[in-house]
Amino acid sequence: MRIITLVTIVQLNIRSFSLSLFFSLSTRFTLAMDVMTHSSNFLLPSRPTDNGPSLSYALVVLNQPLPRFTPLLWELAPQRCICADGGANRLYDELPRLFPRDKPSDVRNRYKPDVIKGDMDSIRTEVLDFYRNLGTKILDESQDQDTTDLHKCVALICADTPTVDKSNLCILVAGALGGRFDHEAGNINVLCRFSTVRIILLSDDCLIQLLPRTHRHEIQIQSSVEGPHCGLIPIGMPSRSTTTTGLQWDLNDTEMRFGGLLSTSNIVKEEKITKLQNNEN
Numbered sequence: 001m002r003i004i005t006l007v008t009i010v011q012l013n014i015r016s017f018s019l020s021l022f023f024s025l026s027t028r029f030t031l032a033m034d035v036m037t038h039s040s041n042f043l044l045p046s047r048p049t050d051n052g053p054s055l056s057y058a059l060v061v062l063n064q065p066l067p068r069f070t071p072l073l074w075e076l077a078p079q080r081c082i083c084a085d086g087g088a089n090r091l092y093d094e095l096p097r098l099f100p101r102d103k104p105s106d107v108r109n110r111y112k113p114d115v116i117k118g119d120m121d122s123i124r125t126e127v128l129d130f131y132r133n134l135g136t137k138i139l140d141e142s143q144d145q146d147t148t149d150l151h152k153c154v155a156l157i158c159a160d161t162p163t164v165d166k167s168n169l170c171i172l173v174a175g176a177l178g179g180r181f182d183h184e185a186g187n188i189n190v191l192c193r194f195s196t197v198r199i200i201l202l203s204d205d206c207l208i209q210l211l212p213r214t215h216r217h218e219i220q221i222q223s224s225v226e227g228p229h230c231g232l233i234p235i236g237m238p239s240r241s242t243t244t245t246g247l248q249w250d251l252n253d254t255e256m257r258f259g260g261l262l263s264t265s266n267i268v269k270e271e272k273i274t275k276l277q278n279n280e281n
Helices: 071-074 087-098 102-112 125-134 147-158 163-168 181-194
Strands: 003-006 009-016 017-025 035-039 056-059 079-084 116-120 137-140 169-174 198-202 204-211 217-218 229-236 239-243 254-256 262-265 275-280
Touching: 017 147, 017 181, 035 204, 056 071, 056 087, 056 147, 071 087, 079 087, 079 147, 087 125, 116 147, 125 137, 147 169, 147 181, 163 169, 181 198, 181 204, 229 239, 229 254
Parallel strands: 017 204, 035 217, 056 079, 056 169, 079 116, 116 137, 169 198
Antiparallel strands: 003 017, 003 229, 009 017, 198 204, 217 275, 229 262, 239 254, 239 275
């Protein structure tokens, strides 16, 4: 299967911080394909019931600084929150700072992960013991050095999700960006490894997700938190023909490749919906 990855960046502003939105897009769309709708309404304090797909969320916390909206993400997945190895350190250390009026111990007890999974080379002993005593399930996968901790956590969520529910599953990954670039590349690779699952990589200022080749795509822009800047970048191989609507500088059967044209500084023009279509001749 040949996949072209397009990276789309949309500037967001929530409670005085900015968030960039990245999308990856694969090839071979036809007009007969179903439309897959995408929305960042999970970032809104109050989510509209008629805007965007109805999804069932799971949350994975990685070992990078937590986004300031992590408590909002936690509320979406109260029974499916997983820390990937050192992500438990971030939860233990950083989440109490988001609640300066609360006692750190109260915050840590309130936000208890259901599972900690990974090769356990980063989590501190006192953090591991703390959550184990709270009843968190510990899954040591130190024997597996061929997959990342995020891969291990996504595989667990998928295995625990009935097949009939997978089409509505959306995995939010906090702390997925920033820090070492090889870690970021590994996280993006997980999107490709699980290309049939909605996975959204998040940090304080970035969002990345894969748009599978089996659908055409419409992205509903939340104007209160998104925009105006946007970009499209092919990763992995050239995009021979890309067409978009809803951008300031739409692409019309445009080829994009590294060493050639990249749409890195586009602007969202339509607030409600941005359509992306990518064809390969």
